Amino acid sequence: MALDIAVIGSGYWGKNLVRNYHALGRLGLICDRSADTLARFREQYPGAGTCLALSDVLACAAIRGVVVATPAETHFAIAREVLLSGRHVYVEKPLVLDEGQARELIALAGERGLTLMVGHLLQYHPAFERLRALAGSGELGRINYIYSHRLNLGKIRREENALWSFAPHDISMILSLTGEEPRTVLATGGNYLHSALADVTTTHLDFASGVKAHVFVSWLHPFKEQKLVVVGDRKMAVFDDTLPWAEKLLLYPHSIDWKGQVPVPVRGEAEGVALEEAEPLRRECLHFLNCVDTGAAPRTDGREGLAVLRVLHAAQRSMDAGCAVTSLGADPGACPAPPAPEDVFIHDTARVDPGASIGAGTKIWHFSHVLPGSVVGQGCSIGQNVVVGPDAVVGDGCKIQNNVSVYKGVTLEDHVFCGPSMVFTNVWNPRAHIRRMDELRPTLVRRGATIGANATIVCGNTIGRYALVGAGAVVTRDVPDHALVTGNPARVRGWVCACGVRLDEGLECPACGAAYAQAGPGLAPARAGDGPGK
Known part of the structure; x- marks a missing residue:
């Protein structure tokens, strides 16, 4: 062959x-x-x-x-x-x-x-193939409700959230069983390990036929669970992929009797469904080969992949904006972002994506863009042509001058100043032909620090409290608190006060009188009351 x-x-x-x-x-x-x-x-x-x-x-x-x-x-x-x-x-x-x-x-x-085929693996699982056949034949009766759980402890991703990592397979199965797209999608998520990536999500789907479904996914769960439950008015089916083959697909002939006006459940014994024991991935590969050899249409073709993608996008928009999505189109306006505080100013040419958070009193000027998952604090000034995010954090009272990009992985604490055209990197050794977004190195700029125009901050470093990075400097290592650094690579040339004035040889500020003392590699106020807020 x-x-x-x-x-x-x-x-x-x-x-x-x-x-x-x-x-x-x-x-x-x-x-x-x-x-x-x-x-x-x-x-x-x-x-x-x-x-x-x-x-x-x-x-x-x-x-x-x-x-x-x-x-x-x-x-x-x-x-x-x-x-x-x-x-x-x-x-x-x-x-x-x-x-x-x-x-x-x-x-x-x-x-x-x-042939264009998508790898929705569970569509080729013998248990799901049998379940779909049972549903299609009317064995389950009218389907009322479907739910799926895909839970485990790990594998934790950093390039995508749990929804995008785990839910596509379940959404694919649900769409296959219902034969329709949902008319409403409502999703919620919990971020516990990373401020911008949901570790746990629940997605609710409401179909025009009356079927309702939910998908619960998590990589923060005490035990592994991979279960799809289909509730019909004649029988109920449970596909549990963690069980032995003889128990992977069970039918429950439960029924509801009415006595007077009271519904009374009547329980039936679970019935195991005989299955062919076969690796789903091998069956999926065979299906692709058959399509290549014969020209047959794949079960999970491009249109099926697009249908799943539309639901994923709707769920993500719902999580970002905190409301139900009633249109599966690509228009983000279908689920608007929560309104910003009344005293936030966003210029008409600027854009703030759904899922970004803007604090009270912040001003965002011409042609700037705040991407999803980013948090901008109160009282900030975001200059022209600035990009923040995705998933970046800007503290209260920060000033970011024109033409600065605060990339994913960068955190600015309160009252940080970023001069015009200064540069943050987030990958140590970038190559255009090699994807390294899973190798991001975080950068932290501590409270009150100033970064001069055209300076470059190489990722993976920390700029200390009230440090001052001179214009054009290239920072390749951590900068101590209150240090004044210049050059390429940047080196400590002196020390600065919290008020921004260079300290004298005695580590006192000639402008405000604050005194400092050595504290580790940097400085700290020498007397109570010295330093910021004196």
């Missing part, structure tokens, strides 16, 4: 796809950016070729289908290139992150007669 499938990305999940396509005798190429990973795979799968770049995959005439198991933000670009090259493509969930991009891929695959 031809070795005509390439797998791009062989990390946490990709390695399982590599294993299955090799076992099925169709693995032609393994593509990964890590030479060490590829070396291990060459020993493990000696019949498969290896390469480092997508261009190498597309240059191989023998490859007919490409499996994409890379980070979600790369899915669109890779899948588009694969389709343009005339190959079939399977993309791990989610299909893409943008609904417009999903429509473009769907149209491109349709125009060229190619």
Whole structure:
């Protein structure tokens, strides 16, 4: 059989796809950016070729289908290139992150007669396949309610929240059972380990047919639970993937009798449903191969992937804005952000995304943008062409001058001053062709610090309290409290008072009289009452 499938990305999940396509005798190429990973795979799968770049995959005439198991933000670009090259493509969930991009891929695959399939794995689980058949045959009666729990302790992500990491599979199953999109989505989340990433989410779906559903996901749960419950008016079904095969799918013939005007539950004994014991991922891989070989439409095609994406976006908008979404369109106005305090000024050309928080008395000037998950405190001044976030924190009373980007991972404490065009980085060794957003190094600027114009703060460092970074300096290490640093790399040239005036040799301020003493690598007020607020 031809070795005509390439797998791009062989990390946490990709390695399982590599294993299955090799076992099925169709693995032609393994593509990964890590030479060490590829070396291990060459020993493990000696019949498969290896390469480092997508261009190498597309240059191989023998490859007919490409499996994409890379980070979600790369899915669109890779899948588009694969389709343009005339190959079939399977993309791990989610299909893409943008609904417009999903429509473009769907149209491109349709125009060229190619397979576009999404990796919604549980659609290929023998238990769910049987459950869907039972629901479709009327065995359960009219479906009233569906709920799913996908809970565990870990694996904790930092590139996406629990909703985007865990819920796509459950949403896919629910949409498959109902055969319709929800008319209303209401989601709530709890952020416990990271201020901007929800560790626990609950999503409520309300369908026009009367079916209601909820999806509960968490990576902060004391035990593992993977359960889908379907409540019909004739029978109830429980798909529990943590149980042995004989118990994975149970039917409960419970019923409700009415005595007078009182509903009385009548319990029935659970009935186990016989299932074929098969690995869902292998069945999913076989399904893709069948679509490649025969031209059949995938069960989880691009349109199904788009439907799931629309629900995910609606749930995220609902969480960000704290209200129910009644339109699954891409218009963010369907769930408006909570109103800012009345004394906040936001210029007409500035944008504050849903999910961002702006404190009272803050002013945001021309062409600035505050991204979701960011927190800007009270009484701040955000100058022109400033970007904050996503997920950045700006304390009270901060002043950010023109042309500054406060990236994800940067935290400014209260009363920090950022001069014009100064630069924060958030990756230590960036490369345009290598994704390193999971390697962010946090930067902390402590209370009262000043950063001069055109200075650069390399990520992973802390700027101490009331420190002063001179214009054009490049900070490559921690700056002590009250230090004056200049140069490239920045070095301590002296000490400054909380009022901003340089201290004399005796560590006293000639302007306000405050006195300081050495405290670790930095300074601290030497007398009670000295320093800020004196």
